[in-house]
Amino acid sequence: MGEIKKFKRVLVANRGEIAIRVFRACRELGIRTVAIYSEEDKNFLFRTKADEAYQIGKGKTPVGAYLSIDEIIALAKAKGVDAIHPGYGFLAENEEFAKTCADAGIEFIGATAEMMTSLGDKIQSKIVAHSVGVPTVPGVEKAIETEAEALEFANSCGYPVMLKAAAGGGGRGMRIVRSEEELLPQFRSARSEAAKAFGIDDIFIEKYLENPKHIEVQILGDKEGNIVHLYERDCSIQRRHQKVVEYAPAFSVPDEVRKQIFEASVRLAKHVGYSNAGTLEFLVDANNNAYFIEMNPRVQVEHTITEMVTGVDIVQTQILVAEGYTLDSEEIGIGSQEDVKCNGYSIQTRITTEDPMNNFLPDTGKIIVYRSGAGNGIRLDGGNAYAGAEITPYYDSLLVKAISHDRTFGRAVDKSIRVLKEIRIRGVKTNIPFLINVLNHETFREGKCYTTFIEDTPELFLLPESQDRATKILEFLGNKMVNVQKAVLDKPDFEARTLPKYDTEKKIYGSRDKFLEMGAKDFTQSLLNEKRLLITDTTMRDAQQSLMATRMRTKDLVGASDATNAFMENAFSVEAWGGATYDTAYRFLKESPWKRLKLLRQHMPNTLIQMLLRASNAVGYSNYPDNVVKKFINEASQKGVDVFRIFDSLNWVENMKMPIETALKTGKIVEGTICYTGDITDPNETKYTLDYYVKKAKELESLGVHIFTIKDMAGLVKPYAAKKLVSALKEELNIPVNLHTHDSTGNGVSTLLMASEAGLDIADCAIGSMSSMTSNPCMNSLVEALKGTERDTGLDTDELTELSQYYARIRPIYKQFESGMDAPNTEIYKYEIPGGQYSNLLAQVKEMGAADDFEEIKGLYRDANHLLGNIVKVTPSSKVVGDFAIFMFKNGLTKDNILEAGKDLSYPDSVVEYFEGMIGQPEGGFPEELQKIVLKDKKPISVRPGSLLPDEDFDYIAKGLKENFYMDNMEDPDVLSQKVLSYALYPKVYEDYCRHFEAYNDVTGLESHVYFYGLRKGEETTLRLDEGKDLIIKFIDMTEPDKDGYRLLDFEVNGSIREIKVLDKNLEVKTDGRVKADKSNPAHLGSTIPGTVGKVLVNEGDEVTVNMPLMTVEAMKMETTVVSTVNGKVDKIYVKEGEQVNQEDLLISFEIDE
Secondary structure (H helix, E strand, O other): OOOOOOOOOEOOOOOHHHHHHHHHHHOOOOOOOEEEEOOHHHHOOHHHHHOEEEOOOOOOOHHHHHHHHHHHHHHHOOOOEEEEEOOOOOOOOHHHHHHHHHHOOOOOOOOOHHHHHHHHOHHHHHHHHHHOOOEEEOOOOOOOOOOOHHHHHHHHHOOOOOEEEEEOOOOOOOOOEEOOOHOOOOOHHHHHHHHHHHHHEEEEEOOOOOOOOOEEEEEEEEOOOEEEEEEEEEEEEEEEEEEEEEEEEOOOOHHHHHHHHHHHHHHHHOOOOHHHHHHHHEEEOOOOEEEEEEEEOOOOOOHHHHHHHOOOOOHHHHHHHHHHOHHHHHHOOOOOOHHHOOOOEEEEEEEEEEEEOOOOOEEEEOOOOEEEEOOEEEEEOOEEEEEEEEEEOOOOOEEEEEHHHHHHHHEEEEEHHHHHOOOOEEOOOOOOOHHHHHHHOOOHHHHOOOOHHHOOHHHHHHOOOOHHHHHHHHHHHHHHHHHHHHOOOOOOOOOOOOOOOOOOOOOOOOOOHHHHHHOOHHHHHHHHHOOOOOOEOOHHHHHHHHOEEEOOHHHHHHHHHHHHHOOOOOOOOOOOOOOOOHHHHHHHOOHHHHHHHHHHHHOOOOOOOEEEEHHHOOOOOOOOHHHHHHHHHHHHHHHOOOOEEEEOOOOOOHOHHHHHHHHHHOOOEEEEEEEOOOOOOOOOOOOOOHHHHHHHHHHHHOOOOOOEEEEEEOOOOOOOHHHHHHOOOOOOOOOEEEOOOOOOOOOOHHHHHHHHHOOOEEEEEEEEHHHEEEEOOOOOHHHHHHHHOOOOOOOHHHHHHHHHHHHHHHHHHHHEEEEEEOOOOHHHHHHHOOOOHHHHHHHHHOOOHHHHHHHHHHHHHHHHHHHHHHOOOOOHHHHHHHHHHHHHHOOOOOOHHHHEEEEEEOOHHHHHHHHHOOOOOOOOOOHHHHHHHHHHOOOOOOOOHHOOOOOOOOOHHHHHHHHHHHHHHHHHHHHHHHHHHHHHOOOOHHHHHHHHHHOOOOOOOOOOHHHHHOOOOEEEEEEEEEEEEEEEEEEEEOOOOOOEEEEEEEEEEEEEEEEEEEOOOHHOOOOOOOOOOOOOOOEEEEEOOOEEEEOOOOOOOOOOOOEEEEEEEEEEEEEEEEEEEOOOEEEOOOOOOOEEEEOOEEEEEEEEEO
């Protein structure tokens, strides 16, 4: 052994993971470390791992900083550095750098400049290999200087050929060429890339082997000529010639071939007198012929797996050899080749920010979560991955290397998969799912991968979507707190949700049990023999719809469901689904109504679940094709609905026939329903008389319905009118009679009592704390009033109180959605606004900023009703009246001036559809003058709208949903069927729901006060993700907005700090600066309502004609089609889809035809 030169200081001329790897090796050897870093790396972790760190390369490019030889040498001299370790990449194989170090008296830890000259160059490597009898891939032995030379070799050798940069590695300057047409363009591209990467544009060419394995041998040599190999690695899994996964040993290569490769490697290294660590690379073809391709005179990224199977610390050995130690020294401890043993199997996976679904383009951004894997048999070599790290586009995309080791290859694979699944990285995309797919593939497990395995195996790219549920939930909360609550953190205090108590041991035999035993007809006929007044509990649907604009969440309804099932044992049914609850679940609550039905069915097994069906409108606001309505009814029946209450908003029985027939075929209970309006006790009433209702009832009975229901949505039926009506119905009908009313006037309970006196069979009412005003009459009051009489309901008042108290505890959460009616209002008899619409209409008016004008709008509601022909007002006909009233208000229209002032306006779509006959035919027909003004050139229909609509293509919808919003549960036919239906009914609403789910994941598990308000400072909430998996979320603080309007919100999630960034949309300039339409200028078309631009249907320059649709504007649930008022050409469009507009904002200007 020669002179030993112990290093005191080692500078690492590299960055990131390899720099840290060298620092650690030095620290174990007692050597002080010096780091260099660029301006772009000043905040990166690796520089803090060194004893000293200095910035270099000021004014240079990010890569150029690490290639600055003169600056690195000057720094090393100034800091008294004994040796420089180059790592890999950058200057690791640069002969000039190695020589400059030697000239400066600084040891270069690696191959000498002379060795790089003889082996580091690919062409030189091949010449040396030939000289010692090591086979190489057929190719040229010097750099190709001209395009003609490249063509000559390729034509003689045959395609495919490989172009390679003579210097460097990592796949740069490397091209596979399969035809003469590709050769010259690829040759030029490879030279350019090589010049940029290595400063040398030398290219050589060789025969390309199809599907070979890439095997490399790690060798170690000392300065006295001793050489050993550390066995081999299989590096076949590559993408664009860059290694992705490596393992050792290459067990699928025959032992005799492996032995040949070992011998060739040692022979080559000894021939050139190689010292330090190096790697010799071979290709093994399908016939197990091994060809030497090149030598890398440096440590490689995948050295880790060799360390794991041999126990040799390669980096420390590099340093010790550079200090002068021989392999057989006590410090290194490799006396001979026999001292190197290969134990077990090791796999390295490179976790990068590359996005496999975007052509592996590296992602950039801030890592907001980094949770490491660990455990037995796992080693992690990292440097760029930690929470808070900013991943820049300047350098390699490697975050961390995960290395596994076990006694068998299969178990090493399992360990690698386990650690990849443990690692959580959020904020940037990673290749982790792709790596898991590779490891799980049978070809990999069998060791049969080859160099183009990734390109040839498309199923590797079938990646599961990262749920990243915690981040998405935090972003949802952040958006709620910043943009909905307007960054005001004075959230009200809410009582903790405590579920109602009930006897869990009590055996329940409810109405559903009887129905299932007897069947629909016999069961409902048996109700005629009941003395007691039967109750339908409307709390879960109509009550919450009418009180709080249908905002009650499934979580809170399910909270009441177990107790409801027990307490309603003697009731008829619970109305819990359908009507407006369907679309608002998707629209406002971001939850599935089908999941609600499923959960309620599970929790209320003994109770009849009732739904409201808008006849041919299903649960929508317009008519649908018959196949949609039929499919919906069948799906609802199968998923838990027992009772279908079917009505038509205009009481047009023709529109109810098909839904009734379909529902009857399901075997479920069908309630035929007629909506009440007017006043049958008014001697001046000539349209909606007692005879009218009796006639309609008998018509429905003849269709085979099991129950007849009077549906009084506005609370217009007065107590004595109810007695008169029910008495007449009981005389004429042979089926049970039900009454549904609202309590807006305060007469609700009185009305039900009078109806009960007249023989009413079933009464709709709501639990106490959810009753009265715009809601239904109070169940608790009705039950007490009938207690002890022959009409005693059989319901327990204490149990009703328990349920009422539960709803009372959660109702304050929904206060922001309530109608504001806090006392009975007999004006309802005057305005005839349905209770369910009252709160929705007020919300609509508030959103428009017209809350102070609500009284005027209520008057216009009455006028609008009469202009439309004094129609029945139930969804969707009530929506027509409401939209029309708001439209009149916004455009200064009255019942007296509308025929003149409104003749050229574009009316809301719902009003146009009404006059078109698209929701049915009203009693007495349409007012013809107004119909002509609204429809303009459109022709009305007089038949059932559904009969004119073509069938919906469900397969086409299913295909589109899978393509655009794929989720694993779409493979379940039942789930897919529900999704298809939802899209068929509400395409835009359902798409918005899907996009919300993609953005924020499932938010239904949040407590309701958290869902609506977010969290106050210091407040904590628990969200269950899966069984046994909870997120404990605590809000810490929120910053003021930065110059770009972003706020930072800090949360604590399961004890770890998480930061999210939210744009404060409330900071937008309040005056939008939009041009207003000049009302006197016919070439200007302004918006008639404030809202959001939906679709723009024309382009600038398009020819237009009068009444031609131009765009849609949406506000709340009202969509207006804007039509041209002139013949001419579009001059300019002033708005874009998705933009907000105010009333009178200029939308389009025209060039008018002369």
